[in-house]
Amino acid sequence: MGSDGVAGLFDPDRVAVVGATDREGSVGRAVTENLLTGFDGTVVPVNPNRDEVLGEPCVAGVAEADAEMAVIAVPPSLVVDVARECGEADVRHVVVLTAGFGETGAEGADREQQLREVAAEYDLELVGPNSLGVMSSPTGMNATFGPDAPPAGSVSFMSQSGAFVTAVVDWAKDAGLGFKDAVSLGNKAVLDETDFVRAWGDDPDTDAVVGYLESIDDGRAFVDAARETTDDTPVAVVKSGRTDAGAQAASSHTGAIAGSDKAYEAGLDAAGVLRAESVQELFDSARALAGGDLPESDGVAVVTNAGGPGVMATDAVGDAERLRLASFDDDTVEDLSAAMPDEANVYNPVDVIGDASVERFSEALDIAAQDPDAGSVVVITAPTATLDFGELGAMIADAADDHGVPMAACLMGGDRLADARDVLRERGVPSYFDPARAVAGLEALAEYREVRGRSYPEPEPVDADRERVREILSSVEERSDNRLGVEAMEIFDAYGIPTPEGRVVDDAAEAQSVAEGIGEEVVMKIVSPDILHKSDIGGVKVGVPVEEVGDAYEDLIARARNYQPDATILGVQVQEMIDLDAGVETIVGSHRDPQFGPLVMFGLGGVFVEIMEDTTFRLAPVGADEAREMTAEIDAAPLLRGARGRDPVDLDGVVDAVRRVSQLVADFPSIVELDANPLVATPDGVRAVDLRLTVDPEELES
Ligand code: ADP
Ligand code: MG
Numbered sequence: 001m002g003s004d005g006v007a008g009l010f011d012p013d014r015v016a017v018v019g020a021t022d023r024e025g026s027v028g029r030a031v032t033e034n035l036l037t038g039f040d041g042t043v044v045p046v047n048p049n050r051d052e053v054l055g056e057p058c059v060a061g062v063a064e065a066d067a068e069m070a071v072i073a074v075p076p077s078l079v080v081d082v083a084r085e086c087g088e089a090d091v092r093h094v095v096v097l098t099a100g101f102g103e104t105g106a107e108g109a110d111r112e113q114q115l116r117e118v119a120a121e122y123d124l125e126l127v128g129p130n131s132l133g134v135m136s137s138p139t140g141m142n143a144t145f146g147p148d149a150p151p152a153g154s155v156s157f158m159s160q161s162g163a164f165v166t167a168v169v170d171w172a173k174d175a176g177l178g179f180k181d182a183v184s185l186g187n188k189a190v191l192d193e194t195d196f197v198r199a200w201g202d203d204p205d206t207d208a209v210v211g212y213l214e215s216i217d218d219g220r221a222f223v224d225a226a227r228e229t230t231d232d233t234p235v236a237v238v239k240s241g242r243t244d245a246g247a248q249a250a251s252s253h254t255g256a257i258a259g260s261d262k263a264y265e266a267g268l269d270a271a272g273v274l275r276a277e278s279v280q281e282l283f284d285s286a287r288a289l290a291g292g293d294l295p296e297s298d299g300v301a302v303v304t305n306a307g308g309p310g311v312m313a314t315d316a317v318g319d320a321e322r323l324r325l326a327s328f329d330d331d332t333v334e335d336l337s338a339a340m341p342d343e344a345n346v347y348n349p350v351d352v353i354g355d356a357s358v359e360r361f362s363e364a365l366d367i368a369a370q371d372p373d374a375g376s377v378v379v380i381t382a383p384t385a386t387l388d389f390g391e392l393g394a395m396i397a398d399a400a401d402d403h404g405v406p407m408a409a410c411l412m413g414g415d416r417l418a419d420a421r422d423v424l425r426e427r428g429v430p431s432y433f434d435p436a437r438a439v440a441g442l443e444a445l446a447e448y449r450e451v452r453g454r455s456y457p458e459p460e461p462v463d464a465d466r467e468r469v470r471e472i473l474s475s476v477e478e479r480s481d482n483r484l485g486v487e488a489m490e491i492f493d494a495y496g497i498p499t500p501e502g503r504v505v506d507d508a509a510e511a512q513s514v515a516e517g518i519g520e521e522v523v524m525k526i527v528s529p530d531i532l533h534k535s536d537i538g539g540v541k542v543g544v545p546v547e548e549v550g551d552a553y554e555d556l557i558a559r560a561r562n563y564q565p566d567a568t569i570l571g572v573q574v575q576e577m578i579d580l581d582a583g584v585e586t587i588v589g590s591h592r593d594p595q596f597g598p599l600v601m602f603g604l605g606g607v608f609v610e611i612m613e614d615t616t617f618r619l620a621p622v623g624a625d626e627a628r629e630m631t632a633e634i635d636a637a638p639l640l641r642g643a644r645g646r647d648p649v650d651l652d653g654v655v656d657a658v659r660r661v662s663q664l665v666a667d668f669p670s671i672v673e674l675d676a677n678p679l680v681a682t683p684d685g686v687r688a689v690d691l692r693l694t695v696d697p698e699e700l701e702s
């Protein structure tokens with residue numbers, strides 16, 4: 001006992017409670033009481049004003065406690081000094097319960113900063129402040145001021161909300177979920193979700209990690225830590241507080257769609273972390289994941305003694321993205337036919353019928369579970385007079401042990417099924433009332449199976465003229481505006497992303513001569529940082545015959561002036577026509593998220609992007625495989641593959657463009673957002689015909 005690092009917070013031999021007191025209703029009393037109940041180690045109350053607390057002898061300062069960990073419950077103004085005393089006394093594990101820090105305004109934020117500095121100076125593993133505390137079941141340590149310790153088990157739990165910890169602990173007893181460690185993260189001044197994900201990844205007694213998070217502070221660090229952990233320990237989180245803050249300020253399509261939730265989605269996915277939509281789903285997943293067995297296929301066998309619930313389970317399997325009903329082989333069907341009465345259904349879902357005994361149930365379950373396509377099994381039972389439910393529960397648990405196939409039980413009843421529920425809880429087989437929840441639990445296993453099978457190759461390098469891009473981006477420094485448009489199209493050339501022939505010109509005669517060099521018809525666009533969406537003001541003319549280019553030039557300038565008299569007009573772009581009829585307008589974009597850094601988006605493009613919102617996000621940069629997944633993921637993917645007799649587009653070209661844009665934004669932190677919209681994909685190749693990007697001048701390298 002007494003490990004180093006973050007793990008040391010969960011197995012100290014001696015814990016000092018600084019601010020321990022007898023005063024009723026105080027945090028200092030509650031945590032001391034909890035620690036004195038059931039903790040294998042020693043509790044040392046620290047309080048200079050008392051000789052004993054709750055009958056235990058008290059010491060005056062943390063230096064006299066000879067402890068490995070300190071729990072701090074003193075008034076806010078004293079916390080920083082106490083933390084320093086801990087550092088001086090070489091007590092490196094510190095849990096700050098005291099509130100009144102960053103959550104309360106400027107003075108508190110200042111105090112939190114001081115606490116952070118002390119922690120850095122003494123290399124403290126510090127939880128909180130404003131934390132409910134930490135718990136660990138192997139030593140019976142409840143260093144929280146919550147009401148109860150949780151049941152013991154193999155799930156480790158972190159929560160950004162302290163109230164949520166008490167709620168879950170209370171509920172876990174009924175739900176049959178047991179915990180190894182739990183931590184209330186509080187304000188995360190020092191240790192945050194990344195530290196605990198990493199620590200529990202190295203903990204042999206943690207079979208699954210679950211988190212209730214409101215934010216992830218350093219998205220990329222979290223991804224790195226979680227990737228390592230999820231290699232052999234599943235991680236599931238609920239991320240609450242889905243907001244689209246930030247979307248309002250966006251001036252690109254990608255920024256408008258991105259919001260913060262897309263970043264979390266992309267980030268958690270990249271991390272291999274399962275995301276639950278609700279707290280119930282989180283713990284349903286946790287119960288399934290803590291079981292240990294993983295499905296070997298996505299096929300689900302259903303064994304039921306009631307037709308209706310069997311249909312419900314079948315529907316839930318159909319709705320689950322990653323699961324399908326197992327298709328039994330001939331041997332399985334034959335064996336079931338021989339073992340079951342004539343009225344039984346021997347195809348999946350197997351119906352053993354209402355009069356089934358435990359023996360018949362057991363036979364059916366054994367036969368179904370050994371089918372090669374049965375990756376997991378749902379066993380459903382409704383109350384009947386023929387069954388002893390304690391026996392049934394034991395039989396299901398035995399089958400789960402014997403077959404090593406994940407099983408979920410649906411006990412569709414109340415008190416009559418209590419015996420089965422108790423046995424299953426004891427034996428670690430998840431049970432639910434609702435078949436949909438049982439299936440959701442199994443789906444979490446299937447998802448985790450996919451995560452386990454992943455590898456994370458480095459994206460292929462992109463050859464690019466980075467110097468040229470740097471110059472173009474720096475051009476915003478001479479402008480009053482930090483947005484660039486088609487005048488910066490050379491960025492695409494520098495990164496090997498194909499573009500149509502074209503140039504920006506600033507007089508009609510020049511427009512004419514550029515057009516003559518391009519072809520019989522051209523596209524003309526107004527170029528102005530003040531005009532975000534050119535076609536909205538009639539600033540894009542498609543199919544202009546060469547002889548009309550001069551007039552079109554004047555008309556475009558007039559429109560822009562009319563729209564905004566003081567608009568900065570850089571000129572008009574004269575561009576080669578692309579045959580849109582043969583292609584699909586796609587969008588490749590990027591948005592820089594404050595937590596997760598640059599994201600790359602791919603989707604159905606054109607002027608209606610926000611209306612369609614058929615898009616998908618990843619953390620940038622992506623490699624070719626990931627880019628290909630993106631192109632397959634959008635609803636409009638069949639259009640790319642050639643719907644209704646059309647030729648498929650150059651998918652390799654699309655993949656390459658996505659990959660290159662993602663590298664571009666990863667290479668240049670000054671690119672805040674970027675749209676390549678449309679990137680026209682045709683059977684003969686892809687071409688980026690429009691560009692808009694926003695540059696953060698502060699991030700430009702000199
Ligand atoms: P904006 O997005 O600012 O309105 P775009 O350059 O994207 O301006 O042009 C708007 C639309 O005009 C495109 O979505 C596309 O349908 C069409 N378009 C633009 N450039 C071309 C081109 N070179 N060839 C064919 N169609 C084009
Ligand atoms: Mg556009």
